[in-house]
Amino acid sequence: MFENLQAFENRYEELNMKLYDPTVASDRELYAKLMKEHKDISAIVESYRQYKSLLETIRESKEIIAETSDRDFKEMAQQELKEATAALSQTEEDLKLLLLPKDPNDDKNVVMEIRGGAGGEEAALFSSVLFKMYSMYAEKNGWNVEIVGLNETEIGGFKEISFMIDGAGAYSKLKFESGVHRVQRVPETETQGRVHTSTATVAVLPEAEDVDIEINPKDLQIDTFRASGAGGQHINKTSSAIRITHLPTGLVVECQDERSQLKNKDKAMKVLRARLLDQEIQKANAEVAQERKSQVGTGDRSERIRTYNYPQNRVTDHRIGLTLYHLDDILTGEIDEIINSLISAYRAEQLESQE
Secondary structure (H helix, E strand, O other): OOOOHHHHHHHHHHHHHHHOOHHHHOOHHHHHHHHHHHHHHHHHHHHHHHHHHHHHHHHHHHHHHHHOOOHHHHHHHHHHHHHHHHHHHHHHHHHHHHOOOOOOOOOOOEEEEEEEOOOOHHHHHHHHHHHHHHHHHHHHOOOEEEEEEEEEOOOOOEEEEEEEEEOOOHHHHHHHHOEEEEEEEOOOOOOOOOOEEEEEEEEEEEOOOOOOOOOOHHHEEEEEEOOOOOOOHHHHOOOOEEEEEEOOOOEEEEEOOOOOHHHHHHHHHHHHHHHHHHHHHHHHHHHHHHHOOOOOOOOOOOOEEEEEEOOOOEEEEOOOOEEEOOHHHHOOOOOHHHHHHHHHHHHHHHHHHHO
C-alpha cells in the first residue's frame, strides 16, 4: 500500500518551491489551488516521513543487537526496537486512514433542511429543538448559520426550516446527520404526563458551486410573491419572496427570509443547486449500496438513525449502537462524541472494504 508514497513527498517538495515563486504568489487563483493541494497531502507526507524514520530506527537497532557484545547497549537497542515497532504499527494504521478515498464534498458548506414528521405540533416543536442543536454546534465551531426558509407554527415549532451553514469542513462533520430523528418525551400540550413519540427528518446537502451543477436558465420558472409570517410590516407590502421551480425535475425552492428580492433569489439558487447535486450523490450512493450496504453512510432519508429520550436523558444512534446519557448537553450542541464516532465507524468500513 505504501510503495507509491514517495510520489507524495516529491510533489510536496515541488509545491513548497512553487508556493515561494513570486509568479505563483501573484496569481491568487493558482496560489489558492496549490495551497489546498499542499494542505491535503501534508499529513500524508508527515506520516510517511515518520514511517521511513521508524524503519531506519528498526534497522539500526537490529544491527546493534546482532553485532554488539555490550549487554547494556544491547538492552537499550532492544527497548528502542520494541518502541519503534509499536510506533511503526500505529503509523501504518494512520497512513491507511490518510490514504482512504476522500469525499470531494467534505470541505464544502452545507444546506440543511429539517421537517416535522409524525407527531403533528410536537414534531414541529422537535424540529425547532434540532435546529437549535445544530445552530449551537455550528457556533462552537465558528461557523455561520443563515436561515433560507421557515414555516413556523403558532406555538413556535417549525413545520420545516432550511438553513445554510458556512464553515470549513462543515459537510465532513454533518453529512451523517441525514435521516429520521425520533424523540420520546412528554409534549408541552400533554396534560396527563404521557410520553409521546414524534419524528423529524433531517437532510444535509453539500453546497454546490456553478462548476458542480450547470443550470440552464430556460429550465427555471421564477415567481415572486408577498412573504408571510413574522418579520414586520414590509412583508405584506412588497413581493420580495421568491419561488423557483426547476422544470426538468419539479424541484421547488422558496425563500422569503430577506427583504431584498435579489438576496432571496441568490439564496434560493444556492438551495436549488445543493438539491440537484444531492440528487446526483444519492443516485451514486444507491449504485454503490447495491454492491455493499454501508452501516453509516447510506444517506437513506427514510432511515431512523437516532432516538432522543427525554425521561432517561438518553440519546441512541441506531446505526453504530452508541448510547449516551447526557441528552441535555447534546441538545446544546455538544454532539462531537456522536459525530466523531460515526466518522470512525465509516472509516473502519472503508478500511474493511479495501482489505
